[in-house]
Amino acid sequence: DFERAQKDVLPAFGASTEDMEMCARGGIVEYGEKLKQLQQSAASLISQLQQSERTPLLSILLEGPVGSGKTALAATLALRSGFPFVKLLAPTSLVGMGETQKAAVIARVFDDAYKSPLSLIVLDEVERLLEYVRIGPRFSNVVLQTLITCIKKVPKKSKLIVLATTSSLATLESLELLDAFNVTLHVPSLGTIEAIKVLKELGIGNISDIEPVLRTVTKGIPIKKLMLVIEMSLEKGAVLDPERFEKTLQETGLLD
Amino acid sequence: DFERAQKDVLPAFGASTEDMEMCARGGIVEYGEKLKQLQQSAASLISQLQQSERTPLLSILLEGPVGSGKTALAATLALRSGFPFVKLLAPTSLVGMGETQKAAVIARVFDDAYKSPLSLIVLDEVERLLEYVRIGPRFSNVVLQTLITCIKKVPKKSKLIVLATTSSLATLESLELLDAFNVTLHVPSLGTIEAIKVLKELGIGNISDIEPVLRTVTKGIPIKKLMLVIEMSLEKGAVLDPERFEKTLQETGLLD
Amino acid sequence: DFERAQKDVLPAFGASTEDMEMCARGGIVEYGEKLKQLQQSAASLISQLQQSERTPLLSILLEGPVGSGKTALAATLALRSGFPFVKLLAPTSLVGMGETQKAAVIARVFDDAYKSPLSLIVLDEVERLLEYVRIGPRFSNVVLQTLITCIKKVPKKSKLIVLATTSSLATLESLELLDAFNVTLHVPSLGTIEAIKVLKELGIGNISDIEPVLRTVTKGIPIKKLMLVIEMSLEKGAVLDPERFEKTLQETGLLD
Amino acid sequence: DFERAQKDVLPAFGASTEDMEMCARGGIVEYGEKLKQLQQSAASLISQLQQSERTPLLSILLEGPVGSGKTALAATLALRSGFPFVKLLAPTSLVGMGETQKAAVIARVFDDAYKSPLSLIVLDEVERLLEYVRIGPRFSNVVLQTLITCIKKVPKKSKLIVLATTSSLATLESLELLDAFNVTLHVPSLGTIEAIKVLKELGIGNISDIEPVLRTVTKGIPIKKLMLVIEMSLEKGAVLDPERFEKTLQETGLLD
Amino acid sequence: DFERAQKDVLPAFGASTEDMEMCARGGIVEYGEKLKQLQQSAASLISQLQQSERTPLLSILLEGPVGSGKTALAATLALRSGFPFVKLLAPTSLVGMGETQKAAVIARVFDDAYKSPLSLIVLDEVERLLEYVRIGPRFSNVVLQTLITCIKKVPKKSKLIVLATTSSLATLESLELLDAFNVTLHVPSLGTIEAIKVLKELGIGNISDIEPVLRTVTKGIPIKKLMLVIEMSLEKGAVLDPERFEKTLQETGLLD
Amino acid sequence: DFERAQKDVLPAFGASTEDMEMCARGGIVEYGEKLKQLQQSAASLISQLQQSERTPLLSILLEGPVGSGKTALAATLALRSGFPFVKLLAPTSLVGMGETQKAAVIARVFDDAYKSPLSLIVLDEVERLLEYVRIGPRFSNVVLQTLITCIKKVPKKSKLIVLATTSSLATLESLELLDAFNVTLHVPSLGTIEAIKVLKELGIGNISDIEPVLRTVTKGIPIKKLMLVIEMSLEKGAVLDPERFEKTLQETGLLD
Ligand SMILES: Nc1ncnc2c1ncn2[C@@H]1O[C@H](COP(=O)(O)OP(=O)(O)OP(=O)(O)O)[C@@H](O)[C@H]1O
Ligand SMILES: Nc1ncnc2c1ncn2[C@@H]1O[C@H](COP(=O)(O)OP(=O)(O)OP(=O)(O)O)[C@@H](O)[C@H]1O
Ligand SMILES: Nc1ncnc2c1ncn2[C@@H]1O[C@H](COP(=O)(O)OP(=O)(O)OP(=O)(O)O)[C@@H](O)[C@H]1O
Ligand SMILES: Nc1ncnc2c1ncn2[C@@H]1O[C@H](COP(=O)(O)OP(=O)(O)OP(=O)(O)O)[C@@H](O)[C@H]1O
Ligand SMILES: Nc1ncnc2c1ncn2[C@@H]1O[C@H](COP(=O)(O)OP(=O)(O)OP(=O)(O)O)[C@@H](O)[C@H]1O
Ligand SMILES: Nc1ncnc2c1ncn2[C@@H]1O[C@H](COP(=O)(O)OP(=O)(O)OP(=O)(O)O)[C@@H](O)[C@H]1O
Ligand SMILES: [Mg+2]
Ligand SMILES: [Mg+2]
Ligand SMILES: [Mg+2]
Ligand SMILES: [Mg+2]
Ligand SMILES: [Mg+2]
Ligand SMILES: [Mg+2]
Structure with a gap:
């Protein structure tokens, strides 16, 4: 029934926006043309999906060097989207969980999203969500498979934007996770x-x-x-x- | 008895066709000769198996680059076959399961198929069904062994078509899974x-x-x-x- | 007592011959001299063991390319041997089992064989019985060790022929499983x-x-x-x- | 309530300072200019963080050859900081624990720190906290992921300094743990x-x-x-x- | 007490000699000088140990190509030694056990041996006792460590001869198991x-x-x-x- | 209380000295200058630690080829030290234990040592205590981490000498275990x-x-x-x- 469905969706709201505000609280200082272009591309994709009749899913990857501002940008875009369902999935939110539990939480957040007509999920530091380490290399294949499947799964009755960040495009490519994203936007460091x-x-x-x-x-x-x-x-x-x-x-x- | 057997078969119907329709809902836009040839080859193989007196099993692999339309084509072929038993096995259907459980579900679907005189099973994104990742490389050997065995197992009293998709022929070859397929059809990207x-x-x-x-x-x-x-x-x-x-x-x- | 011993042996009969008949049902089409030589070699070895006073064990490996007819030949030889105990161990018979369970079933079949004065065990697709995959490489060492031990173990009071098939001689060699076989016969593809x-x-x-x-x-x-x-x-x-x-x-x- | 919160913080105090005093008890012998510079840099960073209005987190890595005095320096800096919460996390404190337990203790210490307005955590021999061994290489990814997440996590209402030591900068770089530190100071051996x-x-x-x-x-x-x-x-x-x-x-x- | 000690020792007798007789039953055909030398060397070492006042332990490795007669020779030497405690440990005796159980059985046999004043243990196919496979390579480190320790452990009040066989000297060397043996004798194949x-x-x-x-x-x-x-x-x-x-x-x- | 503390220490005595006497019972035959130098170096270090006011811990590694007499020398040094607490930790003492249990026993022995004012622990065949095998390579990281931590841990109120033996310096170096030792003495083979x-x-x-x-x-x-x-x-x-x-x-x- 409608009331239970509402409750299923609600608890997600609070947590997510509080954490997102932490990520965005340092603010976005304007430093030039490149930043403007980037913000505009993201905004255009988001609004186009909102209007589309045929495409219910869009996955965007923000990639750039360590510390280039990816998390702050993703959080700001999410907060400004005005979508009824926005949610942040970051390594901090999953600390202390085993890989199976992490995979379950991620799947759960996507399931919650499908209940809202318009949703935006931020996947922060994707390579660390799956516990990737270059040497080995090691990573959680359970989390990886869950992420690929969730990012590619077309919602049946709702619209969803996935906004992910990474500081290692090469890693995502070698994990064949890059193919799961529809578009990739570069976040540069400064001159x-x-x-x-x-x-x-x-x-x-x-x-x-x-x-x-x-x-x-x-x-x-x-x-x-x-x-x-x-x-x-x-x-x-x-x-x-x-x-x-x-x-x-x-x-x-x-x-x- | 007959009634229980019927029930064993029935539940599979609903689920599979609904998911297949999701995969096929974007439609197949005609783009030229290559597509026509491909559709014709598949159709001919399917009808030839239906008529054969000696061959009860045919396994077809649709391989092509990421996004070339493999899933949509497989789903469409399955829906159009008119077979009494059609079933889709895709990574999404197995999300959240451990490898043993995945293997069990797959084996179960094949067992269900043997109960129908004419069956078609779609194995979507085979390399991901077995959780393959290039780096490592890693994969579920339990699922792999189950797939090879099921794909090669000749039904005793019924006919079965296996229609699989992959975007990495090389992976299937290195896993010696390619040998398990009778025929391979290429799904191209467009010029x-x-x-x-x-x-x-x-x-x-x-x-x-x-x-x-x-x-x-x-x-x-x-x-x-x-x-x-x-x-x-x-x-x-x-x-x-x-x-x-x-x-x-x-x-x-x-x-x- | 004798009656219980009989029961221990009996159940194995039914199952094995039914599966073997499935493997052999396509028939052996005569295609020339090579095939005849092969059939004759195998027959001679089997009859020589039957007559030998000192040698109670013979292990024969049929090796050849994928699809060259190894399984059909092994099944036919087994059915024609007229031995009181014939048994097929194939990947299909072990599907869904863990590696320890597979090893146990294999050891059990050999134990059953020792109870009959004259036995023949077919080990079909040996490399897949032990879940071998080239990449890694991966395989079940539990099953491998069990196979080597069983194939080399001399029966105390009975005679045993082991008839195995493989499409990868190199794999068996690298696993040092080849050394466990007394003789190797090649099954060719056709010109x-x-x-x-x-x-x-x-x-x-x-x-x-x-x-x-x-x-x-x-x-x-x-x-x-x-x-x-x-x-x-x-x-x-x-x-x-x-x-x-x-x-x-x-x-x-x-x-x- | 306040009293319970106090108790949560208190037990940590005792243990940590006693161990730190053990590490510092050999004293710091003055050997020249390089040592002075190093001490001054560390002191300046610590005091700047104390005064900052916008930056609540600073992570400093002391790196240098085996036996160059890293642990003694870190302990001395911590004891002299006068911070209300100082805590030492060293391999000795975690001996005998499994990797999950180690990760839990580390996360716990950080959680304790967030309860104090001003905290300093010493992570001694970081590569050994995560059980790193060059051959393999082997290490606890659970501990590694916890460390990266904790070192990067911005406290919501308090200030935190992380002071870590390592004798293998290359290891930390290969583990991508180096990126988690804001600044790196070199501790030299003597001429x-x-x-x-x-x-x-x-x-x-x-x-x-x-x-x-x-x-x-x-x-x-x-x-x-x-x-x-x-x-x-x-x-x-x-x-x-x-x-x-x-x-x-x-x-x-x-x-x- | 004495009676229980006797029982502890007794059960080992029966089993071991029966299996040894199986290994030796094919007989030793005299084929020339090399064989004589080999038999003489072994006999001399065994009798020297029996007479020694200071040396309570001697470990002999029989190494040679597959099928060169190592097992038959070791079994024959053991049966002829006339020692009150002789015992065969072969892969067949350990089939179906997990690695921990194998290690336990081995340690147990050595413990039994220490209870007899004069013992001889045959370790047949050492590399297979520890489930060694060249590819990987894989082996049971638990069994390996147990073997090295048991072979090197000096009995406190009794004398012990360890007689091992291997068809892969290189493997034993790479496992550093070769160092555990006092002397090595070569068993050749024939010209x-x-x-x-x-x-x-x-x-x-x-x-x-x-x-x-x-x-x-x-x-x-x-x-x-x-x-x-x-x-x-x-x-x-x-x-x-x-x-x-x-x-x-x-x-x-x-x-x- | 004192009595319980005594008991905690006592049981260690018996066992250890008996085993040490087994290791030393063959005696030390004088073979020349090198041996004298070696014995003198070790004696000087031991007495210097006894007299030191500031250094409570000394770790000595005896390294040399297989069979060069390391164990006999270490046992003799320990027995002659006259320390109130001497203890031998050798692979034989840990046979049959899992790696966690081994680590626990080692940590326990060190804890016992801290209770005596003057202790000496012999770690015999260090590489085998941690189940090292060159191929792989494999070893128990749990034991390794415990060893490094225990060897480096400065006792709070007592003095401790660690006397370890190894026949593979290179292994200890590659495991970064060599750095944990203060001094290294070479035990040669003879000319x-x-x-x-x-x-x-x-x-x-x-x-x-x-x-x-x-x-x-x-x-x-x-x-x-x-x-x-x-x-x-x-x-x-x-x-x-x-x-x-x-x-x-x-x-x-x-x-x-
Ligand atoms: N134009 C800007 N774009 C992004 N961040 C900015 C900008 N101007 C100021 N900032 C601030 O810079 C910081 C960027 O840090 P942020 O954590 O977003 O980087 P990051 O790329 O996610 O780092 P990491 O690679 O470590 O995850 C934030 O504190 C943010 O408030
Ligand atoms: N001729 C066509 N063939 C296939 N798909 C088509 C065709 N025309 C339009 N489409 C649409 O294009 C999309 C193809 O996507 P589909 O998921 O089938 O590709 P895919 O190759 O399976 O991708 P992936 O490699 O990511 O699994 C579908 O939405 C389908 O409706
Ligand atoms: N001369 C022949 N020898 C073997 N098989 C033949 C012969 N003539 C016809 N056949 C048929 O060919 C088919 C051979 O298939 P079979 O499964 O035995 O090959 P295989 O080598 O075991 O294949 P795989 O490598 O996939 O295990 C069978 O259906 C068999 O009935
Ligand atoms: N100027 C100095 N700096 C650091 N330590 C000093 C100094 N002068 C004397 N010391 C003494 O030197 C010793 C340095 O040992 P410490 O354990 O700190 O080194 P470390 O670099 O941490 O060693 P490791 O690499 O083994 O962890 C301490 O006992 C310390 O008291
Ligand atoms: N001079 C001989 N030395 C050894 N075995 C002989 C000799 N003469 C005859 N034989 C017989 O040869 C066979 C040798 O087989 P055995 O199993 O001992 O060889 P192996 O080297 O142990 O083989 P594997 O390498 O497979 O373990 C036995 O049946 C034995 O009775
Ligand atoms: N000068 C000596 N130094 C050492 N051992 C001697 C000496 N003279 C005689 N021995 C005897 O030699 C033997 C040396 O064996 P020991 O086990 O100590 O060697 P090891 O180097 O520890 O061997 P491994 O490398 O196998 O552990 C002992 O039996 C010992 O009594
Ligand atoms: Mg970020
Ligand atoms: Mg697809
Ligand atoms: Mg076959
Ligand atoms: Mg230190
Ligand atoms: Mg043998
Ligand atoms: Mg020694």
Whole structure:
């Protein structure tokens, strides 16, 4: 009956949005054109699925280097979608479970989703959901098979968006999990100019003191590391200590 | 007794045809000669078995790239066969089961089939039925041994067609599962001309806007991806947004 | 006491001969000298053991390509031996059992055999009895060890012939199971001339229509595939449809 | 309620500080500039986190050769931090537990930490917490997944510092555990001059007798081995027996 | 008490000698100098141990190609030793047991042996006692560790000879089991001249008919295969059918 | 209380010394300078630890070829130490236990040791305590982790010497177990001159008869093998049979 069905769906709401808000709470700082394009692609796919008459399922993979902001972006997209059912499945939510239990929880979340006319499931750090380790390699085949099956399973009477994140596209490919996704969007790390843009957006007072060091960074700068380096050299009045900024860049591995 | 035997057979009917109809519901769009040949080969084999006096078993493997339409074709062939017993065994039907249980279900379905004079079993995504993963490689040997044995086992008093699909012929060969099949039929992805044929069949209004982009695709186009790209760029009046068409081609990996 | 001993032996009879008759029911079509030699060698070994005063055990391995007729030959030899105890152990008889249970059943069959003065055990598809898969490789060491021990174990008061089949001599060698057999006999696939001999034996009406295609086959033709290709192109009046014959040759992998 | 919460936190205190004091009891002998820099970096990061408004989590990895003093340094930093919650997780604390139990204890310690506004957890010999062995390689994936998840999990209402030690950076990288740490600090072994500095600091009476041998050492000298070699050649009056000093240098593998 | 101790020892007697007699019942045909040397070496070692005052343990490994007569020799030596405790441990005696149970039985037999002042244990086909298979490779480490420990364990108050056989010295070396044996004796296969000597010893009537074929054999001839080939071509009056002799040489793999 | 503590310690005494005396009962024959140096090094380390105020733990590894006398030396050192707690942990003491049980026993012995002010634990054949086999390689990681942790764990209120033996330094290194030891001492096999010294020490009457053969040995001679070869060729009146001496040298693998 309708009332029991409602209850089946409800408990999922609370938990998921609270965790998603944690993931999104750092905010999305605008750093340039690439970010805009990415946000627009995702938004267009989501709205197109909503309007489609024939396609009930869309699976999107956000892939990019460690710390490039995938989780924050996925959480923000989910929260802004306005879908009646949104749910986050992250390694943290499954900590301490055996592989069979993890697989069961995942299958359960998808079953819950099918009960809502419009659902969005975030699968955060897919490779870690299945306990993948490069050496071996090792992973939970039970979770992997469940994920492939759930991501490909066409809902009978409802619409579903799967929004997954990974920092290892190669792993997903070798696991033949990549084939299960309809589309793949790249989340990049930042160049020097984009990093300076971030400093401006954050209202840092002495950007000119920092710029010379930043210019010596030759690798891509993940937004998450950038935020930490800023924090670790922040002084009163939104000013950064240039020496500590440089040192932390080294300690985080961005400068050799 | 007869009545109990009937009951043993009956429950299988309902479930299987409902799932098969889900697999076949997208329809088979005609895209050219290759498709016709394929359909004809399958039909001829099925009817020849029906008439044979000496051969009670035929196992057919449909193999082709991811998304080339194997599942839809197998489901359609099964539904059109008019056999009194048709049954779909797909990864989705076995989700959440351990390998021993999966093997038992498979063996059970074959046992049910032997009770009907004329049966057709679809084994969808064979490599995933046995939880195969390239890295390792890993798979369920219990399920594999059960599949080989069931596919090769000659029914004593009835006739049986096994119709399996795979997107990895090499895997089945390395598992020595390929030897268990009597015949193998290839399901191709589409060339540009066939893709345009599909747009025509679907009544797309502005094919000439889309053609130039389609011509830049150098890979084979799986029908399943083509249908999604169309959906994701579809606008009112069966017109496609060329820009979004191109972008989704990229996001689905068909354009670099 | 004698009566219980009788019962222990009896149940094995029924089952085994029924299954063996299934394996042999397709018949042995005479195709030439090689087949005759093979049959004669086997018969001579069997009769020599029967007469020997000092040798109570003989283990014969029939090896040859997939579909070359090993199972049919072994079953026929067993049925013709006239031994009071004949028994077939095939993958089908063990389906659904765990490896320990399989090992137990095998050991049990040998124990039963020792109770009869003259016994013949057929071990069909030895590599699959032990669940061998090339990739890994994987196999049941429990079953393997049981097989080696049983095949080498000299009966104390009775005589025993073990007749095994395999389509992978290399596998048995790498498993050091080959050493357990006293003699090895090769079961070949057919050349074109032998294939035509088969068509004649079967009374096919239009052999001359088929001959040109058969001559283009460069691989060895397993008798089992040949029988299927014939069945799939058979028309009323023992005539073959040449076009369908060619096509099925392709679909079975005999023609490229 | 508050009282129960207090009790949940309290038992952890006692145990942890006692063990930490064991690890730190040998003291930190000053041997030069590198050590000072290292101590300063760690202190700066700890105090910056304490003051930060936006960053609630910081994970620091101390890596360096076997015996270079990592554990003593981590324990000293923890004890000096003055944080209300400090806790040591070392292989010794987990001896005799199965991998699931180890993972549970680790998760539990982190949960305890979240209850205190300011916490510091020392993870000593990370590669051994997860039972890593180079050959195989083998390790507990359950513990590994728990560690990655716990080290990356952002506390909701509190601040946490994770201070880990390892003597195999390469292992942590291959396990993709390195990515989980925000910053990495190197703990070096000593050169000859630094080793002599240590002898001075310890008030050894006959340094000039020892110096010639020490100068023949070409490898880096881990402080832990140096302390042992001194102990094993120590005579009354803080004098070292040069012959025994040289011999023990050989027996510890520092001299060839 | 003495009576219970007696019982503990007794049951082992019966079983072991009956099985040993089965192994030795084919007899030892004299084929030349090599065999004599071998028998003499073994006898000398056994008697030396009996007389020694300081050495309570001696472990002898008989190694040689498949079928070279190792088991028959070991059984004969054991039966002739006249030791109050002799016991055979062969794969057949352990069939159907799990690896832990096998290890327990082995340890038990050694414990029984320590209760007798003078014991001899035959370990037949050592590599198969531990379920060794070359591919993998696989083996039971539980059994292996038990074997190494038992073979090296010095009895406190009694004397013990361990007489083991293997057809794969390389395997025992790679398992570091070879180091556990004090001495190793080689059991060879036969050359043509030795084979003819065997025919003479057996009183074959038409040796001159057989000689030409025997001379074409270039491999070493294991005595066990030779005995079978003779049996399979034996006719009334101790005469061999030369044609069948040659054919069986081929079927047993001695002639190509 | 004191009495219970006493009991906890006591039972360990009996067992351990009895087993140690078995290991040492063959005696230590003086064969030259190398042996003296080795004994002196070990004695010096043991006495230095006894006197040290700051170092409560010392772990010594005796490594050398198979049969070089490691166990006898370790047992002798332990018995001569006069420590109130001495204990032998050897593969024989752990036979028949599962790996978890072995780990528990080891941990227990160390816990017992901490209760005595001065303890010495012999870990005999370390690689076999952890069931190491080169092929695979296989070993018990549970035992390995327990060993590393126990060997490195600093006692809180007592002093402990760990004296381990191994015949495979490379294995311990690859298991990263070598790092857990503070010092490593080499136990050599003998050269010809040292072997003759042994014959003299044992009062062999006809050394000149034996010398020529001994001089042809080019490998190092492990004392354990030398003792056996002597025993196997010993005749009344402490005279050796030169022929049998040579033969046994071959059969033990010392002469090719
Ligand atoms: N433009 C942005 N895009 C994404 N994150 C941003 C952006 N600007 C600021 N942030 C902040 O940067 C951090 C990105 O961290 P996040 O955990 O999302 O990265 P991630 O790629 O998921 O990392 P990981 O690979 O470790 O999972 C968040 O705290 C987020 O609030
Ligand atoms: N000619 C056609 N052949 C097959 N499918 C077609 C055809 N025309 C349209 N379709 C539609 O294309 C889709 C093909 O998807 P289907 O799942 O059958 O592909 P698949 O090869 O099984 O994919 P996968 O490799 O992922 O299992 C279906 O929705 C089907 O309705
Ligand atoms: N001369 C023949 N020898 C063997 N089989 C023959 C012969 N003539 C006809 N047949 C038929 O050919 C078929 C051979 O199939 P069979 O299962 O015995 O082959 P197989 O080698 O055991 O195959 P597989 O390798 O798949 O186990 C049987 O149906 C048999 O009746
Ligand atoms: N400057 C120093 N830094 C660190 N340890 C020092 C220093 N001076 C003296 N020590 C002493 O040296 C020893 C260092 O041992 P510690 O166990 O910390 O090394 P480690 O690197 O953790 O070793 P391992 O790699 O075996 O875990 C301690 O006893 C410590 O008291
Ligand atoms: N001189 C001989 N030495 C050994 N066996 C002999 C000799 N003469 C005759 N025989 C007979 O040859 C056979 C040798 O077989 P046995 O089982 O002992 O060989 P094996 O080397 O143990 O074989 P496997 O390698 O298969 O274990 C026995 O039947 C034995 O009676
Ligand atoms: N100088 C010596 N050093 C050691 N052992 C000696 C010496 N002289 C005589 N022996 C005797 O030699 C034998 C050495 O055997 P032991 O078991 O100690 O060797 P091991 O190196 O431990 O062998 P394994 O590598 O098999 O464990 C003992 O019986 C011992 O009594
Ligand atoms: Mg993330
Ligand atoms: Mg499909
Ligand atoms: Mg067959
Ligand atoms: Mg440390
Ligand atoms: Mg044998
Ligand atoms: Mg030893």
